[in-house]
Amino acid sequence: MSVLFSISIVVVLLPLVFIVGFLVIQGASSLNWDFLTRRPAPVGEVGGGMGNAIVGSFLVILLAMIVGVPLGILGGIFLGEFPSSRLSQITRFAADVLNGTPSIVMGVFAYSVIVMPMHRFSALAGGFALGIIMIPIMLRTTDEMLQLVPTAIREASLALGVPYWKTVVKVVLSTAKSGLITGVLLAVARISGETAPLLFTAFNNAFWTASLTQPISTLTVQIYTYAISPYDDWHRQAWAGALLLLLLVFGINILVRAVTRGRDETNY
Amino acid sequence: MSRVTEHEILSASELAAAGLPFPARQRPSLYEKQIGDRIFRIVTGIFAIVVILIGLWIALQSYGIASPVFKSIGWWRFIVGKTWDPVSKVFGALPFIYGTLVTSTIALLIATPLGLGAALFLAELAPKWLRQIALPLIELLAAIPSVVYGLWGIFVLAPLMANSIEPFLISHFGDSPFFHGYPLGVGMLTGGIILSVMIVPFVVSVSQEVIRAVPNSLREGMVALGATRWEVLKKIVLPYGRSGIFGAIFLGLARALGETMAVTMVIGNTPQISASLLDPGYTMAAVIANEFTEATYDFYISALVAVAFVLFIITIIVNVLARLLIWRTSRGPRLIGGAW
Numbered sequence: 001m002s003v004l005f006s007i008s009i010v011v012v013l014l015p016l017v018f019i020v021g022f023l024v025i026q027g028a029s030s031l032n033w034d035f036l037t038r039r040p041a042p043v044g045e046v047g048g049g050m051g052n053a054i055v056g057s058f059l060v061i062l063l064a065m066i067v068g069v070p071l072g073i074l075g076g077i078f079l080g081e082f083p084s085s086r087l088s089q090i091t092r093f094a095a096d097v098l099n100g101t102p103s104i105v106m107g108v109f110a111y112s113v114i115v116m117p118m119h120r121f122s123a124l125a126g127g128f129a130l131g132i133i134m135i136p137i138m139l140r141t142t143d144e145m146l147q148l149v150p151t152a153i154r155e156a157s158l159a160l161g162v163p164y165w166k167t168v169v170k171v172v173l174s175t176a177k178s179g180l181i182t183g184v185l186l187a188v189a190r191i192s193g194e195t196a197p198l199l200f201t202a203f204n205n206a207f208w209t210a211s212l213t214q215p216i217s218t219l220t221v222q223i224y225t226y227a228i229s230p231y232d233d234w235h236r237q238a239w240a241g242a243l244l245l246l247l248l249v250f251g252i253n254i255l256v257r258a259v260t261r262g263r264d265e266t267n268y
Numbered sequence: 269m270s271r272v273t274e275h276e277i278l279s280a281s282e283l284a285a286a287g288l289p290f291p292a293r294q295r296p297s298l299y300e301k302q303i304g305d306r307i308f309r310i311v312t313g314i315f316a317i318v319v320i321l322i323g324l325w326i327a328l329q330s331y332g333i334a335s336p337v338f339k340s341i342g343w344w345r346f347i348v349g350k351t352w353d354p355v356s357k358v359f360g361a362l363p364f365i366y367g368t369l370v371t372s373t374i375a376l377l378i379a380t381p382l383g384l385g386a387a388l389f390l391a392e393l394a395p396k397w398l399r400q401i402a403l404p405l406i407e408l409l410a411a412i413p414s415v416v417y418g419l420w421g422i423f424v425l426a427p428l429m430a431n432s433i434e435p436f437l438i439s440h441f442g443d444s445p446f447f448h449g450y451p452l453g454v455g456m457l458t459g460g461i462i463l464s465v466m467i468v469p470f471v472v473s474v475s476q477e478v479i480r481a482v483p484n485s486l487r488e489g490m491v492a493l494g495a496t497r498w499e500v501l502k503k504i505v506l507p508y509g510r511s512g513i514f515g516a517i518f519l520g521l522a523r524a525l526g527e528t529m530a531v532t533m534v535i536g537n538t539p540q541i542s543a544s545l546l547d548p549g550y551t552m553a554a555v556i557a558n559e560f561t562e563a564t565y566d567f568y569i570s571a572l573v574a575v576a577f578v579l580f581i582i583t584i585i586v587n588v589l590a591r592l593l594i595w596r597t598s599r600g601p602r603l604i605g606g607a608w
Contacts, residue, residue, distance in 0.1 A: 008385030011382055012386040012469075015409065016408060071315060074311075078312035087317065097587050100586075101526065101580060102579060102580075105583075109330065135319060164305040165302075165307070168308065195413070196414075249411050253407070
C-alpha cells in the first residue's frame, strides 16, 4: 500500500519536471534580445519578437492592480477587523465563490461592461477583467493577514489612547504590511498567467502601443495565438514566450516563499 | 461568537507558555469610542458590500445580455439542444455541457486516486524534509499558467496520445463505444488528461491539510487498540476527513469546469456529442473563447453569453458545495491560493 502511495507522489510531480524541461529545451535558445525587444514580424516571416506583448502585459497588470488592490484591501480590512460580523461572513463566502469562478466569465463581464459601451477592445477592458479577478484574492489575503496580527498589539495601542481607526491604519496595517505585499505579489503572479479574459477585452495588437483605449498585445494571448498557428517559427516563439511567462510566475512564487519561510514553519 | 483560527491558537499557546491568560478578541464595539471609529467601520464595510455587489452584478449583467436567447429559445431547449449552428441560427448548448462534463469526469477519475494517494503519502508516510520539499513543488505546479499547459499539451501530449497511447487503447478496447475511433491525438480524452494534471495539485494540497487536521488523539487511540498503520488510515483518518476530502475533490471539479485555455488547445473544438473518448469535443469555456470574437450578430453573442451564464451558475453551485464541505472539516474557512 505504501508503495502505491509513494508511486502516486512521483506521478504527481512528474508533469512539473516534464513541462519545465520541455519549456527550457524548446524555448531557452529563442530567448534573446531580439525576442524581448522587437514586435512581431509579418505573418509567415521568420524573426520578430514579443516585445510589445511584454510591455502590454505589464500595462494590463498595472491597470488590474489599480482596480483590484485598493478595493480588495479596503474590503479585507473590514473582514479582518470585524471578523465575526454577519456582513463579514457573507462577504467571505461571496469572495470564495468569486475566487472559484472561471476567469472567462469575468472576461465576458468586462466585455459587457466596458467593450460594448466603448465599441472597441481596449487595454482598459483587459485591466478591468483582471482586476475583478484580483479583488476576491486580495480580500481574502488581507482578511487572513490582518487576523494574524495578535490582539495584544491592538490592545496595547488602544491602551495608549490611540483611537481604534488609527490603531488599524497605523499599527495593524504596518504589522501586516509584509503579508499584504506577499498577497499582492501572489495575486499578480496569478493574473499574469490569465489568457481567457483577455481574448475579447484587450484583444491583440501587432504594434507598439501604450494607449488605454486601444487593443493591446499581451504575453499570454500572444503565446496562445502563436501556439495554434501553422507556422514553425511562431511555435518556436510560443515556447520562448511560455518560458518567459513561467520564469515570471515561478520567480514571484519562489520569491514570496523565500521571504515568508520563517513565518509558517509551525504549520509543517 | 468569535471564530478561532489556527493562527490565534498559535498565539494563545505562545501566551500560555509565557504564563499569561489568552485574551479573546473583544467585541469590536468595545473598541469603538469615537465618531472616527464609526466612520472607519462604515467606510470599510461599504467596500466589503461592494464585493458582494460585484458578484451579483456579474450574474445580472450576464443574464441581461443572454436574455434574448432565454426568451426566444427558452431555458430548457437551450440546455438540451443538440445542435450549435450559428450559420442557421440554431443554438443548443448540450454539446458543450456534455464536453465539459466528460472532460471534468475523466479529470476527476484520474486526479482523485492520484491526488489522494499523494496526499496520504505526504501527510502520513513522508518524513518532514520530504514534505517540505514536495509541497512547495506542488504549489508551483498549481501556479503554472493554463496557456503553458495548453502549449505543452499541443506539442507534447497530443503527439504522445496519437502515436502511442490511443493506438494502444484502440487495439485493446476498440470494440467498446468509449475507445472507438481514430487516434487523432486531440479529443476529449486528451482534454481530460490535461485537466487532471491541472487539478491534481489542488486535490493534493487541500486533502493533505484535511488529513493532517485529523486529531492525533484519534490516531493514538486506534494504535493503542492494536491497529496497523493502514487500519488507522482506513478506519479513522479517512472517515474523519471524508467531507474535507470531498470538498477538495469538488474544488478540483470547480476548477476543471471553468478551465479554458489548456482544454481549448487539445480538445479538437467540434460541437458534437460522441460516446467515444477519442473523438474531438467542445466545452463551454472553449466555445466562448473561440467564438466570441467571431460572433457576427447580436443573437450569437447573446447565445455565447448564455453559455457563460450557465457555466457561471454551475461553478457557483459546485463551489458552494466544496466550501461547505471543506469548512466542516478543517478549522474554518481557509484561503485556497494558487492559479486557476
